[in-house]
Amino acid sequence: MDVKSNLKTAYSQQEGNSTHLASFQTENWKTFSGMGIPALKHEEWKYIPVKNIFKDEMNIAIESSNLEDTIIKKSILPGTEEANTIVFFNGRFQADHSIIHEKDALVVKSLETAAGDEDALFVEEHLGHSQAYHPDGVNALNGAFASGGAFIKLKKGKSLLQPLIIYHFSDSSNGFRFSQPRILASIEANAQITIVETYINIGGGESFTNEVIEICTGRDSITRYIKLQNEGKHSNHTGTTHVRQLERSNTHAVTITLDGAIVRNNLNMVMEDEHAESHMYGLYLLNGNTIADNHTIVDNRMPHCESNELYKGIMDDQSTGVFNGKIFVRKDSQKTNAYQSNKNILIGDQASANTKPQLEIFADDVKCSHGCTIGKLDEDALFYLRARGISEKNAKALLLQAFASDILGQIEHEAIKNYIEQLISERLSFQA
Amino acid sequence: MLKIENLQARIEEKEILRGINLDIKPGEVHAIMGPNGSGKSTLASVLAGREDYEVTGGSVDFLGKDLLELSPEDRAKEGLFLAFQYPVEIPGVSTTNFMKTALNEKRKYHGLDPLDAAQFLKLMKEKMKLVQIDQALLSRSLNEGFSGGEKKRNEIFQMAMLEPKLAILDETDSGLDIDALRIVANGVNQLRSKDNSFLVVTHYQRLLEYIVPDYVHVLYKGRIVKSGTKDLALELEERGYDFIKEEVDQAIA
Numbered sequence: 001m002d003v004k005s006n007l008k009t010a011y012s013q014q015e016g017n018s019t020h021l022a023s024f025q026t027e028n029w030k031t032f033s034g035m036g037i038p039a040l041k042h043e044e045w046k047y048i049p050v051k052n053i054f055k056d057e058m059n060i061a062i063e064s065s066n067l068e069d070t071i072i073k074k075s076i077l078p079g080t081e082e083a084n085t086i087v088f089f090n091g092r093f094q095a096d097h098s099i100i101h102e103k104d105a106l107v108v109k110s111l112e113t114a115a116g117d118e119d120a121l122f123v124e125e126h127l128g129h130s131q132a133y134h135p136d137g138v139n140a141l142n143g144a145f146a147s148g149g150a151f152i153k154l155k156k157g158k159s160l161l162q163p164l165i166i167y168h169f170s171d172s173s174n175g176f177r178f179s180q181p182r183i184l185a186s187i188e189a190n191a192q193i194t195i196v197e198t199y200i201n202i203g204g205g206e207s208f209t210n211e212v213i214e215i216c217t218g219r220d221s222i223t224r225y226i227k228l229q230n231e232g233k234h235s236n237h238t239g240t241t242h243v244r245q246l247e248r249s250n251t252h253a254v255t256i257t258l259d260g261a262i263v264r265n266n267l268n269m270v271m272e273d274e275h276a277e278s279h280m281y282g283l284y285l286l287n288g289n290t291i292a293d294n295h296t297i298v299d300n301r302m303p304h305c306e307s308n309e310l311y312k313g314i315m316d317d318q319s320t321g322v323f324n325g326k327i328f329v330r331k332d333s334q335k336t337n338a339y340q341s342n343k344n345i346l347i348g349d350q351a352s353a354n355t356k357p358q359l360e361i362f363a364d365d366v367k368c369s370h371g372c373t374i375g376k377l378d379e380d381a382l383f384y385l386r387a388r389g390i391s392e393k394n395a396k397a398l399l400l401q402a403f404a405s406d407i408l409g410q411i412e413h414e415a416i417k418n419y420i421e422q423l424i425s426e427r428l429s430f431q432a
Numbered sequence: 433m434l435k436i437e438n439l440q441a442r443i444e445e446k447e448i449l450r451g452i453n454l455d456i457k458p459g460e461v462h463a464i465m466g467p468n469g470s471g472k473s474t475l476a477s478v479l480a481g482r483e484d485y486e487v488t489g490g491s492v493d494f495l496g497k498d499l500l501e502l503s504p505e506d507r508a509k510e511g512l513f514l515a516f517q518y519p520v521e522i523p524g525v526s527t528t529n530f531m532k533t534a535l536n537e538k539r540k541y542h543g544l545d546p547l548d549a550a551q552f553l554k555l556m557k558e559k560m561k562l563v564q565i566d567q568a569l570l571s572r573s574l575n576e577g578f579s580g581g582e583k584k585r586n587e588i589f590q591m592a593m594l595e596p597k598l599a600i601l602d603e604t605d606s607g608l609d610i611d612a613l614r615i616v617a618n619g620v621n622q623l624r625s626k627d628n629s630f631l632v633v634t635h636y637q638r639l640l641e642y643i644v645p646d647y648v649h650v651l652y653k654g655r656i657v658k659s660g661t662k663d664l665a666l667e668l669e670e671r672g673y674d675f676i677k678e679e680v681d682q683a684i685a
Contacts, residue, residue: 385530398530
């Protein structure tokens with residue numbers, strides 16, 4: 001069977017329900033059927049051969065989980081043993097494996113449940129909001145499988161003591177695994193949360209995760225979001241993190257990409273009220289044939305909003321780093337401050353970087369800036385370190401770690417920061 | 433210690449060193465003086481292993497090893513140190529972290545165990561006093577936002593930490609006010625011993641009032657054209673470089 005019939009079978013395999021979710025899925029399936037998978041000529045997918053990921057042998061079927069606790073335990077990020085955890089298996093939310101310690105503050109349930117209980121209105125209003133920013137078959141295909149998703153609610157005025165870590169497991173032991181996790185989160189007024197997402201390919205085969213997470217943030221809430229990608233060379237990823245800053249809220253996102261085959265991250269910040277604040281940081285440290293593409297959107301729809309953005313890339317071997325940063329400042333969004341910077345270092349002779357700032361400004365009283373650089377390691381700095389007796393390899397590692405340090409410094413959670421620093425140090429084979 | 437024979441080097445197509453001969457014995461301090469563009473800094477860079485320069489002839493023996501065959505890091509590990517004329521600013525790398533890496537790599541090279549945090553800190557404190565450098569400065573990014581004097585003091589601090597056998601000071605006096613110059617010179621003098629040597633590259637005699645050399649050499653057009661004792665430096669101070677240029681240019685003509 002080919003990919004399309006496989007997808008169709010899996011789509012109709014989902015159990016029907018009478019909520020908004022059912023019609024949402026139907027609409028998305030229609031959209032997907034109409035649009036298909038974007039080709040390279042699609043401007044938004046210019047550097048990502050996403051069509052190549054969709055192979056006939058892809059295993060799309062919805063299977064019940066055989067996930068073992070030992071595997072989950074092994075994958076827990078060091079130093080986060082006390083954290084609240086959500087587990088997805090092959091793209092589907094696993095309530096049984098998810099552990100919420102702070103139950104008085106945090107509600108986690110299946111999206112299907114939420115679509116039929118007191119949160120139904122919220123689901124109806126916000127689910128699928130990202131589609132307006134990504135009107136393509138990839139987003140729609142995820143929507144068509146939303147029944148396996150999760151719903152997260154952090155209650156008004158609550159601050160989580162521990163982060164909420166979402167583990168996405170893909171089981172590729174029976175062949176190329178396709179997973180489509182869907183998450184809708186509501187961070188209510190004056191609440192504070194750290195959400196971490198990370199991805200684990202078990203089985204060592206090929207995998208493809210196509211994810212959409214939509215987060216709505218309420219008045220004076222603070223949301224910290226970390227996306228860590230270190231899945232391995234056989235893992236493909238297309239993911240959208242879509243944040244609606246509904247009211248005056250503060251969002252801080254850090255996206256770290258250390259490995260993967262073809263990786264596409266969309267990060268959207270939609271500023272829907274005055275004085276909303278967004279911080280977006282990214283680090284992509286690539287080698288081999290990895291292609292990693294970060295597309296970000298800041299949509300300033302109201303006055304007095306502020307956004308800061310810094311993405312840094314280090315490309316070794318034949319890897320490719322792509323950055324596209326859109327900033328929209330709508331007509332009424334006076335007094336917007338929006339800053340964007342993208343810096344790249346090419347290490348490998350065959351490595352490449354593509355960077356494209358895209359600012360569309362329709363208000364006249366704003367401060368916006370953007371800048372991008374692509375370069376090599378500073379030869380003078382390298383010689384200086386070597387002249388003190390530091391080997392060339394360690395000198396390079398020191399300089400690259402220094403380059404990455406201001407992104408890692410943005411991760412507030414010490415244990416997670418240390419863990420990522422260690423991953424990077426090992427990758428650069430720094431020998432103390 | 434260091435024996436340079438007929439050393440020639442160029443950058444791109446330009447010949448800069450045209451046959452340098454120099455013999456430095458343990459415990460000696462040699463000064464290299466000369467007008468701008470004579471090749472002083474090139475000599476320092478070639479000895480430290482900067483790859484921008486191509487060595488086209490001659491040999492350099494350092495403690496029985498062929499120096500020119502060694503990588504810059506191995507030269508440093510063997511005991512060569514260059515105090516840079518323009519120390520590089522490296523954002524994100526603290527002097528402390530940098531020195532710890534350098535020192536422990538050197539120790540490993542010589543088969544010694546790395547220093548632990550406490551031992552390293554103790555050593556650092558001791559050496560900091562020598563150049564009156566502040567702990568806060570060393571915790572900051574390497575040389576970033578340092579004043580000229582702070583950068584030069586940091587060079588001498590690094591030298592003190594690494595305890596080289598031969599230290600090359602490349603115009604360490606340039607841009608220093610008299611107080612900073614005294615501190616730097618004092619740091620150097622405390623490190624002088626019968627076992628280690630210095631090669632002081634300078635344009636002015638001023639530094640040599642504080643770091644008194646055993647020998648002074650004048651470099652001109654890529655050759656050492658005159659050698660003498662510290663009195664030669666005084667003579668140069670009084671008469672300028674013109675008399676030497678004339679002598680040399682006449683001899684060639």
